[in-house]
Amino acid sequence: MIFIMEQMKALNALAPFLALTKSATSPRAAADLITRATSAPGTYVFAELREAPQVQALSQSAEHAPYLNLLDIFSYGTYDSYKSTANLPSLNDQQAIKLRQLSLLTLARDPNNLSYASLQKSLDLPDTRALEDLVISAVYADLITAQLDPYNQTVHISSVSPLRDLAPNSIPNMLSSLQTWSNRCTSTLSDLEAQIAGIKADAARRHREVEARTVVQDKLISEEKEREKSGGVHGRDPGG
Structure with missing residues (x-):
């Protein structure tokens, strides 16, 4: 404006x-x-x-x-x-x-x-x-x-300020420059999208690894509790 x-x-x-x-x-x-x-x-x-x-x-x-x-x-x-x-x-x-x-x-x-x-x-x-x-x-x-x-x-x-007139035959060169700029923007955008996709994939992989470790840890804790419970029952003195 x-x-x-x-x-x-x-x-x-x-x-x-x-x-x-x-x-x-x-x-x-x-x-x-x-x-x-x-x-x-x-x-x-x-x-x-x-x-x-x-x-x-x-x-x-x-x-x-x-x-x-x-x-x-x-x-x-x-x-x-x-x-x-x-x-x-x-x-x-x-x-x-x-x-x-x-x-x-x-x-x-x-x-x-x-x-x-x-x-x-x-x-x-x-x-x-x-x-x-x-x-x-x-x-x-x-x-x-x-x-x-x-x-x-x-x-x-x-x-x-945009206060200069266009020189004769400058429009083709201007269009070529704009096309070059557009291609560069498209290439940069593709690179950014690839980087974002890689970051998301890496985050998803780390999330799965954390979940897997959590499952294993929960299983080990559960098994340990079962062993403690089983050991406590079997080890009680019946005559006591």
Whole structure:
């Protein structure tokens, strides 16, 4: 429920820019709309904006096509992919912060990416203070739940908001990953069931052994009592 609310909040923030696409009849206007949408507070998903015909038309403009590429990076790329892609528009301060924040959502998938050194390199940040400020800003924006660990120079991220768009052709890979995960769960469940069955069988065996020993002990006690009783009767002095 929380995830749905976060997505709805992000979609609502994008809504004014979707409405403006109808009047963005020139490539320059559409490119400017992308800059405004990616700079605005609260806009974190951009798939619907990218699907607008006026935005799609930027692919036919040699001058403004880089803005469409930039929108793709904001949708599912990272700051590192921005830095490694040539001829993209420059980022303003708001865009730079947001793209770094969104990159955290992607980098959080791999705990090995979350050391201070790795994050500073991936996000092109000058020092640990800048990194910590960025993580704190992402927490306050409800993008992640995280704790800073300066002693171990690590960021511990415990949850991530589902506010990244899917990259093209990512669904087959996602389905494959889910199938692998499902198979692993099934195998683990089978192993657990086998272990439980073994524990139950071992417990039943021990219970039978205890019952058998109890029967033997009861029989021995009964026989001993019979011998004592028989010995007492036969050993009494008749003349006494």
